[in-house]
Amino acid sequence: xxxxxxxxxxxxxxQEVVPAAVAVLESLDIDFExxxxxxxxxxxxxxxxxxxxxxxxxxxxxxxxxxxxxGETAADVILPxxxxxxxxxxxxxxKAYPGVDAVRPETDVVFLRENTEGVYAGHEDRxxxxxxxxTRVVTSSASRELAEYAxxxxxxxxxxxxxxxFTVAHKANVMRETDGRFxxxxxxxxxxxxxxxxxxxxxxxxxxxxxxxSQYGVVVCPNLAxxxxxDLAAGLVGGLGLLPSANIGHDNALFEPVHGTAPDIAxxxxxxxxxxxxxxxxxxxxxxxxxxxxxVRDAVESVLSDGPRTGDLGGSATxxxxxxxxxxxx
Amino acid sequence: xxxxxxxxxxxxxxQEVVPAAVAVLESLDIDFExxxxxxxxxxxxxxxxxxxxxxxxxxxxxxxxxxxxxGETAADVILPxxxxxxxxxxxxxxKAYPGVDAVRPETDVVFLRENTEGVYAGHEDRxxxxxxxxTRVVTSSASRELAEYAxxxxxxxxxxxxxxxFTVAHKANVMRETDGRFxxxxxxxxxxxxxxxxxxxxxxxxxxxxxxxSQYGVVVCPNLAxxxxxDLAAGLVGGLGLLPSANIGHDNALFEPVHGTAPDIAxxxxxxxxxxxxxxxxxxxxxxxxxxxxxVRDAVESVLSDGPRTGDLGGSATxxxxxxxxxxxx
Ligand SMILES: CC(C)[C@H](C(=O)O)[C@@H](O)C(=O)O
Ligand SMILES: CC(C)[C@H](C(=O)O)[C@@H](O)C(=O)O
Numbered sequence: 001x002x003x004x005x006x007x008x009x010x011x012x013x014x015q016e017v018v019p020a021a022v023a024v025l026e027s028l029d030i031d032f033e034x035x036x037x038x039x040x041x042x043x044x045x046x047x048x049x050x051x052x053x054x055x056x057x058x059x060x061x062x063x064x065x066x067x068x069x070x071g072e073t074a075a076d077v078i079l080p081x082x083x084x085x086x087x088x089x090x091x092x093x094x095k096a097y098p099g100v101d102a103v104r105p106e107t108d109v110v111f112l113r114e115n116t117e118g119v120y121a122g123h124e125d126r127x128x129x130x131x132x133x134x135t136r137v138v139t140s141s142a143s144r145e146l147a148e149y150a151x152x153x154x155x156x157x158x159x160x161x162x163x164x165x166f167t168v169a170h171k172a173n174v175m176r177e178t179d180g181r182f183x184x185x186x187x188x189x190x191x192x193x194x195x196x197x198x199x200x201x202x203x204x205x206x207x208x209x210x211x212x213x214s215q216y217g218v219v220v221c222p223n224l225a226x227x228x229x230x231d232l233a234a235g236l237v238g239g240l241g242l243l244p245s246a247n248i249g250h251d252n253a254l255f256e257p258v259h260g261t262a263p264d265i266a267x268x269x270x271x272x273x274x275x276x277x278x279x280x281x282x283x284x285x286x287x288x289x290x291x292x293x294x295x296v297r298d299a300v301e302s303v304l305s306d307g308p309r310t311g312d313l314g315g316s317a318t319x320x321x322x323x324x325x326x327x328x329x330x
Numbered sequence: 331x332x333x334x335x336x337x338x339x340x341x342x343x344x345q346e347v348v349p350a351a352v353a354v355l356e357s358l359d360i361d362f363e364x365x366x367x368x369x370x371x372x373x374x375x376x377x378x379x380x381x382x383x384x385x386x387x388x389x390x391x392x393x394x395x396x397x398x399x400x401g402e403t404a405a406d407v408i409l410p411x412x413x414x415x416x417x418x419x420x421x422x423x424x425k426a427y428p429g430v431d432a433v434r435p436e437t438d439v440v441f442l443r444e445n446t447e448g449v450y451a452g453h454e455d456r457x458x459x460x461x462x463x464x465t466r467v468v469t470s471s472a473s474r475e476l477a478e479y480a481x482x483x484x485x486x487x488x489x490x491x492x493x494x495x496f497t498v499a500h501k502a503n504v505m506r507e508t509d510g511r512f513x514x515x516x517x518x519x520x521x522x523x524x525x526x527x528x529x530x531x532x533x534x535x536x537x538x539x540x541x542x543x544s545q546y547g548v549v550v551c552p553n554l555a556x557x558x559x560x561d562l563a564a565g566l567v568g569g570l571g572l573l574p575s576a577n578i579g580h581d582n583a584l585f586e587p588v589h590g591t592a593p594d595i596a597x598x599x600x601x602x603x604x605x606x607x608x609x610x611x612x613x614x615x616x617x618x619x620x621x622x623x624x625x626v627r628d629a630v631e632s633v634l635s636d637g638p639r640t641g642d643l644g645g646s647a648t649x650x651x652x653x654x655x656x657x658x659x660x
Contacts, residue, residue, distance in 0.1 A: 075503045103433060103540045119466065124507035134466040134508040136449065141460055171554065173405045177454035178464040203561040210433045210540060210565035224501065231533040232562055235540035 002031040003287055006062040008055060010040040010077065012261025013271035014068020020273035020323040021066060021280040027327045028292050030284065039077045040070035050076040059254065060084040064283050067256040068276065082115055086249030088142065089149050090115040090226060092258065094233035094243055097304045100313060104236040107213040108160040111233070112153065113226025114146050115247060120223045138178040140185050147189035150220045154195055163217025165196030169205045169225055182222055205229060210236060234258060241312050244278035246286060253286050255279040269318050272310040274300055277326060299329040332361040333617055336392040338385060340370040340407065342591025343601035344398020350603035350653040351396060351610035357657045358622050360614065369407045370400035380406040389584065390414040394613050397586040398606065412445055416579035418472065419479050420445040420556060422588065424563035424573055427634045430643060434566040437543040438490040441563070442483065443556025444476050445577060450553045468508040468552070470515050477519035480550045484525055493547025495526030499535045499555055512552055536562060564588060571642050574608035576616060583616050585609040599648050602640040604630055607656055629659040
């Protein structure tokens with residue numbers, strides 16, 4: 001079987017780390033057919049559109065898409081792309097690696113972020129000169145779908161080993177109807193599946209995660225809460241440079257490093273390809289090649305612990321040198 | 331001049347730390363007339379209402395109110411009380427103290443949180459069996475009022491010394507109309523006042539604060555962002571136990587420790603009174619006694635560095651012993 005994978009490098013270091021991830025994919029014993037597509041600031045400059053319809057269609061019709069990063073146009077690119085692949089959950093693992101400086105090295109959490117609604121549903125109105133509104137949307141169906149996924153995720157042992165079940169983080173003491181609905185549906189699905197679920201107010205979670213990350217494993221959140229709390233976890237493990245993510249849909253998915261375009265180092269060939277390579281590992285796992293995904297992750301961890309390092313990790317290796325080392329250790 | 335101060339102990343350790351803060355206020359050379367009022371879980375149990383009308387009225391008509399904490403009913407108590415005093419800004423300093431264990435000891439930030447709107451405006455609807463909405467509200471008037479306050483705050487030198495101006499944290503790349511309005515108004519007020527203001531997306535802020543807190547000083551936020559990001563800062567300085575807060579209105583204000591009721595240690599006389607005492611210091615400063623406020627803060631810092639400590643800070647002193655030490659060093 002041949003998998004059609006759309007590759008969107010985007011802007012800045014996306015153009016360096018995505019080819020690195022593709023090189024790793026090519027070295028695996030899996031048949032990929034790669035099709036490149038454009039999006040981002042440069043595309044907008046050239047065509048007037050940050051996300052051309054052809055790119056949207058390509059992603060919508062592929063088996064999976066690998067995306068790099070976009071600059072100023074990030075929201076115009078990534079939000080429609082998540083919709084193109086019909087993604088209902090954004091998976092964001094945040095794990096500290098041995099040998100990598102981290103504020104909280106014991107952090108090992110996976111966020112499962114609702115990926116379609118909340119404030120991202122995007123109904124905004126300018127009601128007067130003075131006043132604007134945004135309609136935040138929460139449905140039972142999306143909340144339950146996310147929760148079903150979370151239950152499967154933990155049942156399959158895909159969460160960190162140190163914690164059973166999951167935590168649902170929300171702000172239902174203030175957003176009683178909307179986050180109340182989210183919380184109730186998520187906890188009730190967990191209950192139906194016999195999954196051990198606890199809850200935390202999102203503000204309390206933000207206090208407790210830095211104080212003791214080891215108490216959390218899988219964390220299920222509404223859209224914006226998942227955005228902010230997973231980025232907080234990124235800060236605790238040493239920044240965005242190592243973090244992959246997956247946007248999972250029913251028969252399609254999109255993979256992207258959590259980091260941005262890093263304009264300060266773009267074009268120099270020194271960007272850290274780890275997050276993009278780990279995103280590629282999530283891609284092969286999603287396509288059912290769990291063993292190959294694990295091999296990529298093991299190779300990355302091995303290189304992180306005693307292989308060549310890019311400048312952000314205190315080394316002086318190039319993107320290509322790190323990528324070659326990963327391929328070598330596969 | 332005599333100041334009428336309403337004192338609401340609330341639940342749990344509120345009943346221990348608020349009397350401690352009142353003892354400190356009584357030892358100052360300022361005339362207070364204290365009136366106690368009830369609110370919280372126990373009040374709801376007894377009267378059916380978490381916040382009796384009499385308490386609301388008392389707070390609304392006082393010169394200032396000192397509040398402790400409420401349990402399950404926290405939102406039913408604190409949100410109306412903020413409204414009772416007409417508060418438009420919630421001031422939340424988060425500072426690590428010498429000798430107190432902190433994830434990031436160099437943290438010294440003050441959050442100025444919008445205190446009336448955002449998702450807290452609270453218009454929620456159940457539109458169908460499946461779908462609920464919340465209408466998030468942002469006005470130019472509230473955004474500008476907060477920004478005016480922020481400009482005065484930094485002009486008066488009330489922010490941390492290491493950073494000029496302020497940072498506005500928002501999510502205007504997604505909430506373009508509402509947070510866009512907030513962002514634009516705040517930056518334009520700063521510009522009018524010649525205040526140096528920069529901006530950060532709230533998710534990026536959550537990554538960067540743990541990585542390098544020293545780059546931030548005063549941080550201006552919408553309501554929920556201020557809630558979550560200030561609680562994150564609390565985690566970086568060692569928890570909620572030391573953090574005071576002020577809800578400032580035009581001619582009234584409410585002061586409260588950021589911590590909750592701590593049911594695990596309530597009733598034992600061992601709660602740390604620091605956050606409540608520092609909230610009282612903010613109260614006297616608000617009433618214009620800046621020098622007295624500074625004296626209280628200096629006494630607290632002195633006790634924290636070499637005086638008796640409660641259990642949460644690794645000591646074995648009681649609430650009363652810590653309070654007596656603070657009064658002693660005034
Ligand atoms: C660029 C932005 C729209 C996006 C989001 O908020 O989802 C980003 O922060 C992310 O988390 O991938
Ligand atoms: C209790 C709750 C409503 C409140 C809030 O969200 O404002 C609390 O978290 C706080 O920050 O004081």
